[in-house]
Amino acid sequence: MVEELLTAVVAAGVGAAVYMGAAARVVKQYERGLVFRFGRLREEVRPPGFTVIVPLIDRLRKVNMQIVTLPVPAQEGITRDNVTVRVDAVVYFKVVDPASAVVAVEDYRFAVSQMAQTSLRSIIGKSDLDDLLSNREMLNQGLELMIDSPAVGWGVQIDRVEIKDVSLPETMKRSMARQAEADRERRARVINADAELQASHKLAEAAEVMSEQPAALQLRLLHTVVAVAAEKNSTLVLPFPVELLRFLERAAPPPPPAAPAHTDPAPAGPASEGPGPDGVGPLPEGGDGPEPVAPPPEPPALGTAGQAPAPDGSAP
Numbered sequence: 646m647v648e649e650l651l652t653a654v655v656a657a658g659v660g661a662a663v664y665m666g667a668a669a670r671v672v673k674q675y676e677r678g679l680v681f682r683f684g685r686l687r688e689e690v691r692p693p694g695f696t697v698i699v700p701l702i703d704r705l706r707k708v709n710m711q712i713v714t715l716p717v718p719a720q721e722g723i724t725r726d727n728v729t730v731r732v733d734a735v736v737y738f739k740v741v742d743p744a745s746a747v748v749a750v751e752d753y754r755f756a757v758s759q760m761a762q763t764s765l766r767s768i769i770g771k772s773d774l775d776d777l778l779s780n781r782e783m784l785n786q787g788l789e790l791m792i793d794s795p796a797v798g799w800g801v802q803i804d805r806v807e808i809k810d811v812s813l814p815e816t817m818k819r820s821m822a823r824q825a826e827a828d829r830e831r832r833a834r835v836i837n838a839d840a841e842l843q844a845s846h847k848l849a850e851a852a853e854v855m856s857e858q859p860a861a862l863q864l865r866l867l868h869t870v871v872a873v874a875a876e877k878n879s880t881l882v883l884p885f886p887v888e889l890l891r892f893l894e895r896a897a898p899p900p901p902p903a904a905p906a907h908t909d910p911a912p913a914g915p916a917s918e919g920p921g922p923d924g925v926g927p928l929p930e931g932g933d934g935p936e937p938v939a940p941p942p943e944p945p946a947l948g949t950a951g952q953a954p955a956p957d958g959s960a961p
Contacts, residue, residue, distance in 0.1 A: 667700035672707060677743045679706040690743060708743035712804055715754065717761045719812070722769035730777065731812040732769055736761045736792065737805040745800030753799050757792070761806070764791040777811050784808060 671694070672678045678691030681704045691705070698705050719733035738757055740746045746753045768788050769777070776784060785806050793803040813821075855861045873879055 664700065665697075668697045670696050670698055670705050672696055675709060675711050676707045677710055679708060679743055679747055680704070681706065686744060686748060706747055708740055708746060710740055710743070712737055712739045713754065715758055715761065717758070717765055719810075720762055720765045720769065722766050724769060724772060724774050724777065726773050728774045728817060729814060730769065730774065732765060732777065732808060733810055734761065734765055734788065734806060734808045736803065737807075738796065738801050738803045740800055741802045742800030745798065750799045753801055756799060757796060757801060757803075760792050760795060761788075764788055767791065774813075774817075777808070781808050 670678065670691075672691050674693045676693065678696060680687040680689065680691060680698055682699070682702060687703075696705075715736045715738065717734040717736060719731045721729065721731045723729055736757065740753070750756050765788065768784055768791070772784060785808060788808070789803055789806040792806060796803055855865070
C-alpha cells in the first residue's frame with residue numbers, strides 16, 4: 646500500500662514536472678509574447694518574465710521590440726536634372742504593436758525593406774543633384790514620411806532614415822571638380838583685386854605724408870636696405886642720398902632773369918588803307934605801277950633867338 650502510494654506520488658511529480666516543462670516559457674525584457682490558442686490570437690500580450698501556456702493547445706510567439714537597423718541596398722536612378730546616381734540608405738525602426746506586426750503583415754522586416762527601396766527610388770527621381778549632395782536633411786525627412794505612412798498599419802514605427810552615400814559617375818565628378826576650381830580661382834582673383842585696391846589707398850596716403858616730410862622717404866629707403874640685406878644673398882647698389890641732391894640743388898646759384906621779349910611793330914594794314922613800308926601808295930585802278938607819295942614837309946628851322954624865320958628867308 647505504501648509502495649503504491651509512493652509510486653503514485655512520484656508519477657504525479659514526474660507528470661507535473663513534464664507538464665511545467667512543456668508549459669513554462671520565459672519572455673525576455675526586450676520581447677513581448679503573443680499566445681495563439683487553436684490558431685486564434687489571445688488579446689493578452691505576455692509581458693517580460695516567466696509565463697505559462699497550455700501545452701499542445703497554446704502557441705507562444707515572441708516579438709522583438711528593439712530598434713532594428715535595416716540597410717537599404719543601393720538604388721540607381723536618374724535625378725530631376727538628368728544625372729544618373731546610385732544612392733544607399735539605412736532605416737531605423739521598431740515594433741510598437743506586436744499583434745499588428747504579426748497578424749497584419751507576413752514579414753514586417755521584408756515589407757519595411759521593400760518600402761524603403763521604392764521610396765528611395767522615388768526620392769531620387771524627384772530631387773536635384775544639388776539636393777542629394779547638400780540638402781540631405783530635407784530628403785531624409787521626406788523619405789521617413791514616405792516609409793512611415795504604410796508602416797503605421799503594420800505596427801511598426803520608423804524612427805529615423807539616413808541617406809548614406811551618393812555615387813556619381815566619373816565624368817560628373819571631374820566636371821564638378823573643374824567647376825569648384827574655377828569658382829575658387831574667381832574668388833581668389835576678387836580677393837587679390839580688393840587687396841590691391843586697399844594697398845593703393847594706403848600707398849597714396851603714405852606718399853602724401855612723405856611729401857610733407859622729405860626725410861621720411863630717406864628713412865623708408867634705409868629700412869628697405871636693411872630688410873634686403875638681412876637675406877645676405879644679394880648685391881646692393883646704393884644711389885646718392887636724396888637729401889644730398891636737394892642740398893646741391895639749394896647751393897646752386899639762381900638763374901639770371903630772362904630779358905624782356907622784343908615787341909614787333911604793328912603789322913601794316915592792307916594796301917587799300919594806307920602806304921606800305923616803302924612809301925608806295927595804293928595802286929590806282931587800271932594803272933601800270935605804283936604812284937609815288939610825297940614826303941611830309943620838314944618842320945621850320947629855329948633861329949638863334951628861338952624865333953621862326955620869315956617866309957621869304959630873311960631874318961627878322
